[in-house]
Amino acid sequence: MDFSLSKSQKGIQKAAKEFAAGEFDKDLAATLDKEGRFPEKIWKKAAQLGLVGVHLGGDCANNLMLTDHVLVAQALCAKDSGFGTAVLNAGRGAECLFLAGNEKIKDRFLYPVLGGSKICALAFQEAGCDPDFLDIRATAVQEEETLVLNGEKIYVLNADNADFFIVLCRIFSVEEPKAKISMVIVEKDFKGILISPKGEKLGTRMSPLADITFSDVMVPVSNIVGNPGNGLSIASKFLSIDRISLAAMAVGIAKGALDRSLVHTKMRKQFNTVIAAFEVTQHKLADMAIKIRKAELLTFEAAWHIDQGNFEPHHSAMALSTAAKIAVDVADEAVQLLGGYGYMTEYEVERFYRDAKAIEISHPSGPWLKNIVAKKVLGKIKKT
Amino acid sequence: MEILKFSENHLAFEKRLKIFLDQEVVPHIEQWEKEKIIPKTIWKKMGEQGFLCPGLPTEYGSIGGDFLHSVIVTKQLARTNHNGLAAFLHSDIVVPYIESYGSVKQREKYLPGCVTGDIITAVAMTEPDAGSDLASMTTTAVENGSEVVINGAKTFISNGVNCDLLVLAARDPEEKDPHKAVSLYLIEDGTPGFKKGNPLEKMGWKSQDTAELFFIDCRIPKANRLGRKGQGFKMLMAKLQQERLICSVSAVYFSENMVEWTTRFLKTKRNKGEITINSQATRFALVEMATEVKISKVFMEKLVQEHMAGKNIIVETSMGKYFSTDLVKRTALRCLELIGDFGSLEKCPVARTWRDSRVTSIFAGTNEVMKEIIARFTLS
Numbered sequence: 125m126d127f128s129l130s131k132s133q134k135g136i137q138k139a140a141k142e143f144a145a146g147e148f149d150k151d152l153a154a155t156l157d158k159e160g161r162f163p164e165k166i167w168k169k170a171a172q173l174g175l176v177g178v179h180l181g182g183d184c185a186n187n188l189m190l191t192d193h194v195l196v197a198q199a200l201c202a203k204d205s206g207f208g209t210a211v212l213n214a215g216r217g218a219e220c221l222f223l224a225g226n227e228k229i230k231d232r233f234l235y236p237v238l239g240g241s242k243i244c245a246l247a248f249q250e251a252g253c254d255p256d257f258l259d260i261r262a263t264a265v266q267e268e269e270t271l272v273l274n275g276e277k278i279y280v281l282n283a284d285n286a287d288f289f290i291v292l293c294r295i296f297s298v299e300e301p302k303a304k305i306s307m308v309i310v311e312k313d314f315k316g317i318l319i320s321p322k323g324e325k326l327g328t329r330m331s332p333l334a335d336i337t338f339s340d341v342m343v344p345v346s347n348i349v350g351n352p353g354n355g356l357s358i359a360s361k362f363l364s365i366d367r368i369s370l371a372a373m374a375v376g377i378a379k380g381a382l383d384r385s386l387v388h389t390k391m392r393k394q395f396n397t398v399i400a401a402f403e404v405t406q407h408k409l410a411d412m413a414i415k416i417r418k419a420e421l422l423t424f425e426a427a428w429h430i431d432q433g434n435f436e437p438h439h440s441a442m443a444l445s446t447a448a449k450i451a452v453d454v455a456d457e458a459v460q461l462l463g464g465y466g467y468m469t470e471y472e473v474e475r476f477y478r479d480a481k482a483i484e485i486s487h488p489s490g491p492w493l494k495n496i497v498a499k500k501v502l503g504k505i506k507k508t
Numbered sequence: 509m510e511i512l513k514f515s516e517n518h519l520a521f522e523k524r525l526k527i528f529l530d531q532e533v534v535p536h537i538e539q540w541e542k543e544k545i546i547p548k549t550i551w552k553k554m555g556e557q558g559f560l561c562p563g564l565p566t567e568y569g570s571i572g573g574d575f576l577h578s579v580i581v582t583k584q585l586a587r588t589n590h591n592g593l594a595a596f597l598h599s600d601i602v603v604p605y606i607e608s609y610g611s612v613k614q615r616e617k618y619l620p621g622c623v624t625g626d627i628i629t630a631v632a633m634t635e636p637d638a639g640s641d642l643a644s645m646t647t648t649a650v651e652n653g654s655e656v657v658i659n660g661a662k663t664f665i666s667n668g669v670n671c672d673l674l675v676l677a678a679r680d681p682e683e684k685d686p687h688k689a690v691s692l693y694l695i696e697d698g699t700p701g702f703k704k705g706n707p708l709e710k711m712g713w714k715s716q717d718t719a720e721l722f723f724i725d726c727r728i729p730k731a732n733r734l735g736r737k738g739q740g741f742k743m744l745m746a747k748l749q750q751e752r753l754i755c756s757v758s759a760v761y762f763s764e765n766m767v768e769w770t771t772r773f774l775k776t777k778r779n780k781g782e783i784t785i786n787s788q789a790t791r792f793a794l795v796e797m798a799t800e801v802k803i804s805k806v807f808m809e810k811l812v813q814e815h816m817a818g819k820n821i822i823v824e825t826s827m828g829k830y831f832s833t834d835l836v837k838r839t840a841l842r843c844l845e846l847i848g849d850f851g852s853l854e855k856c857p858v859a860r861t862w863r864d865s866r867v868t869s870i871f872a873g874t875n876e877v878m879k880e881i882i883a884r885f886t887l888s
Contacts, residue, residue, distance in 0.1 A: 324854035324855070325853060325854065326852050326854060326859045326863075328852075333852075395640075452841065456841075459870075460870065460874075463640070463874060464639055468711075470709065474866070477711070477866075478863075485852055486852050487848070487849055489845075491787065494789075
C-alpha cells in the first residue's frame with residue numbers, strides 16, 4: 125500500500141499552499157471575520173486558478189478527483205480557517221450539478237461556479253425534517269413548463285451571496301400525482317424569494333447563514349437537475365462528498381492550529397527556557413499531531429473510495445465525525461499553548477477554534493454521523 | 509447536599525441583586541460586548557446598592573457581609589451570561605490587597621471609594637514576557653527618597669481602561685533575587701506617566717475592558733507602596749487562594765446554567781431528525797454533565813466553607829481552579845454539540861458562554877501552573 129502522494133497530487137497541494145501564502149492576509153481575515161463579510165476578491169482569484177471544485181475537473185461523474193480537493197481544502201484551511209472555508213463553501217453543492225446536470229445546466233451554473241463568477245448555495249434542510257431529507261415539505265407544482273415552488277429552507281450557507289440555490293423539493297404534476305423528491309435550481313432573481321439572515325455567527329463568519337422562504341416561485345422545468353424523482357439519489361452521493369469536503373477543511377484547520385502552536389512554543393520563553401522544552405507541552409504537541417494524522421488518513425481514505433466510485437456513506441461519516449472533533453480539540457489546545465495570547469484575536473488561533481467548532485456543530489450532527497456508521501457496522505438487526 | 513448555609517440576610521441580598529442586574533445590566537450586555545467596555549456608571553450603581561466589597565468592615569461603608577455575599581454576587585453575575593462587570597475581580601481579588609496590606613491612611617483613602625464604586629480597581633502583574641513566569645517581570649520601581657519611579661508595561665489587565673486605582677507589581681532593579689525584588693504599589697488613574705492602552709480584542713469577555721498598561725517615568729509618592737518593600741511575592745501568594753477559589757465559584761455556576769439552558773432547549777425540540785430530549789444518547793449526555801457539575805459544586809462549596817474558616821487550602825483551591833475551569837469549557841463544548849445548528853449563532857446564549865469560558869483555564873494562573881503547584885506540595 126503506497127501512502128505517498130503522486131507527483132500531480134504534490135503539485136496541486138503546492139499550488140494551493142502558494143496561493144494561500146500569497147493571498148490570505150492575516151489582518152484582512154480578522155477584519156472580514158469580525159464584520160461577517162465574504163471574501164469575494166480572494167474567492168474569485170482562487171476559482172480562476174482552479175482551486176474551487178478541483179475534484180470536478182474531469183468530464184464526467186466517474187471522474188471525480190476528490191483526493192485532490194481534499195489536499196486543496198487542507199492547504200487553504202491550514203493557512204487560514206476563515207478564508208479557506210469561505211472560498212470552498214462558495215462552491216458547496218456544485219457537485220450535484222457535476223453528478224447529474226445536463227450540458228445546459230453545467231454551462232449555466234456549474235462552470236461559472238468553478239470559474240469564480242457564480243456562487244451556489246444548498247437549500248436542503250427544513251425545520252424538523254430528517255437529516256437524510258426523506259420527509260421534506262417544500263413543494264413544486266408543475267404546470268406545463270413551469271414549476272411553482274413553495275417552501276421554507278433553513279440554515280442556508282451563503283444565501284445572501286449566492287447567485288442560485290440548489291433546492292430539494294417534491295414535484296407534483298397532474299400526470300404524476302405521486303410527489304417525487306427532486307433537485308431544482310432556483311435563481312436568485314426569481315420573484316418570491318425571501319431571505320432572512322440568521323444574524324451573527326460563532327464561527328465561519330465569512331459565510332453568513334439565512335433562512336429562505338419560497339412563495340410561488342416560478343422555476344422553469346429546464347432547471348431540474350437530472351430527472352424528477354432523482355433528488356435523493358443525487359443528494360445522497362453529494363452528501364458523501366460534502367462530508368469529506370468538510371472533513372478536509374477540519375483537518376486543514378487542525379494543521380493550521382498545530383503549525384501556529386509549534387511556532388509559538390519554540391519561540392516563547394518562560395522560566396529560562398523555550399516552553400517547547402517542557403515534557404507536558406511536548407506530549408500535547410504529539411497528541412495534536414497524532415490526532416491530525418488519524419483524521420487525515422480517514423478523510424483521505426474516504427475520498428479515495430469516492431474516486432473509485434464507491435459512495436457508501438459510512439466512510440465519509442467516519443471521516444467527518446472524527447475530523448470535526450479533532451479540529452476542535454487541536455485548536456482548543458493551540459489556544460491553551462499560546463496562553464493569554466491565544467485568547468487575543470490578533471494571534472489567530474481563537475478564530476481557528478471558532479471555525480472548527482462551527483463546522484462540528486453544524487448540520488449534519490455528530491449523533492447522525494454515528495448512526496450512519498452504526499448502521500454499517502451492525503447491519504440489519506432483529507429487535508426482538 | 510447543602511454545605512453552605514445562606515441566611516435570610518443573604519437571600520434578601522440575592523433577591524435585590526437579581527432585580528438590579530435584570531434592570532441595569534442584562535438589557536445592555538449586547539451593546540457593551542460591541543463597545544468592549546462597560547460604563548463606569550454601572551460600577552457606581554452597583555456600589556450604591558451595596559453590591560461591591562460586601563465583606564469589608566462596615567467602617568468603610570460596606571454592608572458588613574461575608575464571603576457568602578461574594579459567592580452570591582458571582583452566582584448572579586454568572587446568570588447574566590457576561591463578564592464585563594468583573595465585580596468579583598474588584599471585590600474579592602484586588603481590594604483584599606488594600607484591606608490586608610494597606611496602611612491606615614491608604615485604607616481610609618481608598619476603601620470607601622471601592623465600596624461605593626467611585627474607585628474601580630485593577631491588579632497588574634502580567635507582562636508581555638512574564639506570564640506564568642511572574643518572577644521574571646521587568647517593570648521596575650526605583651525608590652528614590654520620597655518618590656518611586658516606575659517604568660515598564662503590563663498586559664492582559666482586566667478593568668484596565670476603567671480602573672481608577674491600580675495595584676501594581678514591580679521590581680527593584682538593584683535586587684538580584686527575583687522573589688525578594690517585587691513590591692506592590694498603588695497607582696491612581698491620571699498619574700503622569702501612567703498610560704492605558706485601548707481594550708484588547710479577545711475571543712470572549714468582550715465587554716471587559718482588558719488592556720495593556722504603560723509606565724513611562726511614572727512617579728508616585730513612596731507612601732503609595734502597599735506593605736513592605738520586597739514582600740510583593742509573599743503578598744501575591746497569600747491572596748491567590750481566594751482568587752483561585754472565586755474562579756471555581758464562577759466556573760461552577762456558569763456550568764450549571766449551561767446544562768439547565770441546554771436541557772430546557774432540547775425539551776422544546778420534538779421533531780425526529782433533530783437531537784431531542786428523547787434520544788438515549790442525549791439523555792446520557794445531559795446526565796453526565798449534570799453529574800460532573802454537581803460533584804464539582806459540592807467540592808467548591810466545601811472549599812468556600814474551609815476558606816471562610818481561615819484554613820490554608822492552597823492545594824485544594826488549585827485543584828478546584830483547574831478542575832472547575834476544565835469543566836466549564838468541556839460543558840460548553842458538549843452543550844453546543846447537543847444544541848446543533850442553533851448553537852452556531854451568537855443569539856444562542858451558550859455561544860457566548862463558550863467563548864467566555866475559554867479564558868478560564870488560562871487566567872489566574874494557567875491550569876498547567878495549577879498542576880505544578882499541586883505537584884510541588886504533594887509529590888515531593
